Amino acid sequence: MTGANVLVPVRESVTLRNTVAYAVDSAIESESESPPTVHFVFPLVRRAVLGPPPDDAEELLGRVEAWAEEDLEERETDVRVETAFVGREEYLFNPGDYADVLARYATEHGVETVVLDPEFNPAGMTPLLPPLETELERLGIDAEIAPVERPTRRFPIMRRASLGQFVVLFGWAFGFYLLIAGSLAPFELATGAISGLVVAALLWRISLSGFANVRRLAGRLARMGLYAPYLLWEIAVANVQIAYVVLHPKLPIDPEIVEFDAAVWSELPVTTLANSITLTPGTLTVDVNRRQFTVHALTTETRKDLLDGGLERAVRFVFYGRSAARIPSPAERNAERTWESDADAESDVAENSDSDAESGADDDSTGGENA
Amino acid sequence: MTPREIAIAVLAAGGVFFAFVAAVGVLRLPDLYTRSHSASKSDTLGAGLALGAVVVTFGANLSAVKALLLMLFMLITNPTAAHAIARAAAEEGIEPWTRDDGTQTSDEEVER
Structure with a gap:
């Protein structure tokens, strides 16, 4: 299955030597x-590197070569x-x-084939997103994980965690328990x-992904404080509209599925x-699916x-500050796509592709049953 | 009635109203997707208003804090559940009801 030219994305890892071989x-x-x-490529991660690449990256590529x-x-x-x-000037x-x-x-x-180091996991452990090899195959590229031995196999949802995270999580849980209990009696403390x-023992490796940047977090929390009333107001207004629609004798609904690419990241x-x-x-x-909302x-x-x-603008305001709120709205960006039958949209979910294809073929009958 | 009692009554009545809307919506709306709109959100607001009445009734003490926390958790879990149901339906290949289906069905009914 391996084509003539091979592409290997590299990062520092224990199995890299075997993957190269x-x-x-x-x-x-x-x-x-x-x-x-x-081809050995080093993806420059998470920061727009405009100057020369960092020394350790140069050093790693030299070593791989x-x-x-x-x-x-x-x-x-x-x-x-x-x-x-690769990935220069990109996030x-x-x-x-x-x-x-x-x-x-x-x-x-x-290049026809990408060989992946089993430990190559640039985006971190993200249980909600499809893995890199699935994404590559979606783009029509042969992806293969190098069959090399690796020292340990971790649960995908677990992350490397430090004792500090354990302590922080314990502190949160303990504090919350005491808040709910409403007293500091010895029984409650115990x-x-x-x-x-x-x-903390069950969740310390799942719930916290690391120590946050306190200043940025404070800014986000403050803006979140502005966002919450806005969201509540939107909810209230929209609920009244929906109550009107639901109680209206003619039930004036026109449901439709919209797909658009939201301008939010991460x-x-x-x-x-x-x-x-x-x-x-x-x-x-x-x-x-990534940034594509259905x-x-x-x-x-x-x-x-x-x-x-x-809403999109408000969320950008919360996470990226005021300047990001000015990005044009989805309608202005023409980010909307026409929704096709989910046979295409969900094809990366292998187990369901059969049933999707069937339902896509006779969509009239399904609609009739529901009505 | 004191202003506080009025506030409690208004909030509780609002809660009942939106819970009622949610129930009516589940009965009247045509398919899974539209029903989960009603079930998840009118319901969230209904329960939220009812909890608001609870907060006002208790005043500033621990029970009010607990009621606020309940509200917060509902705001997080209700949309998540609705999303999970809708997504499961979409992955099963259930087609959403559209206006066209509605007119088609009523035509069929007329023919019968």
Whole structure:
């Protein structure tokens, strides 16, 4: 299955040496007329690096190149090795962003196969997002995880955690218990401590992803304080509208599914926006795939409100500050897409693709049953 | 009645009203997606207003804090549940009801 040219994204990891060897081997073994090339690329992560790449990245690429040369010296082949940086001047947040960058590089350099280091996990542990290999295959690129031994296999939802996180989580749980108990009697202190310990022991590796930047967090919380009343007001207004629609004798609804690309990035803002959309009556987030929202809107007005982007703007304001609020609304950006039958939209969910295809074929009958 | 009692009555009445709307919506709306609109959100506001009445009744003490926390958790969990249901439906391939389906059905009914 391995094509002639191979692309390997690299980052510091314990299995990297073996992955390099595997990639070189698979390039050698591929039978093609033109001499194959192994590309090692270093994705520059999460910051727009405008100057020269960081030294450790240069050093890592140099080391990888030396390893590859070492493997090649033992054989009589004309495999070429190239190294590069990708993702420069871009923010890479989730596996999808990485897949996009890698796919672009692959197309430019005629690469058919991406070999992934099993420990290559640039976006961190994100149980809600499809993994990098799925994203790559969605873009039509062959992705393969190098079958190399790795020392330990972690649960996907667990993260590396420090004792500090345990203490913080315990503190939160204990404090919350005492708040609910409403007293500091020895009994409450004891039971609270036990409960807090149980909670912290179970969840310390899941719930906190690390220590936040306190100043940025404070700014976000302050803006969240402004956002909450706005959201509550929106909820109230929209609820009155929906009450009118529901109680109206003719039931003037016109439900439709809208799909649009929201101008929010990274997990927490996307989650906040999705939940806010759902909370605002008349709109219901059906699915979120990276930044692409699938929203069910009950009436024409709610659909228009959604695409006018008031909520989206507010969420951007909370997470990125005032300047980000000025990005044009989804309607102005033409971010809306026509919703096709979910057979296409959900094709990456392998188990369901069959049932989706069936229902897509006879959508009239399904609608009839519901009515 | 004191202003506080009026506030409590208004909040409680609002809660009952929106809970009623939610129930009517579940009965009247045509399909899963539209029903979950009604079930999740009118209901959230209904329960929220009822809890608001509770807060005003208790005044500033621990019970009020607990009621506020309940509100907060409902604001987080209700839309999440609605989203989970809608998403499961979408992945099962259930097509949303549209205006066209409605006219089609009523035509069929007329024919019968």
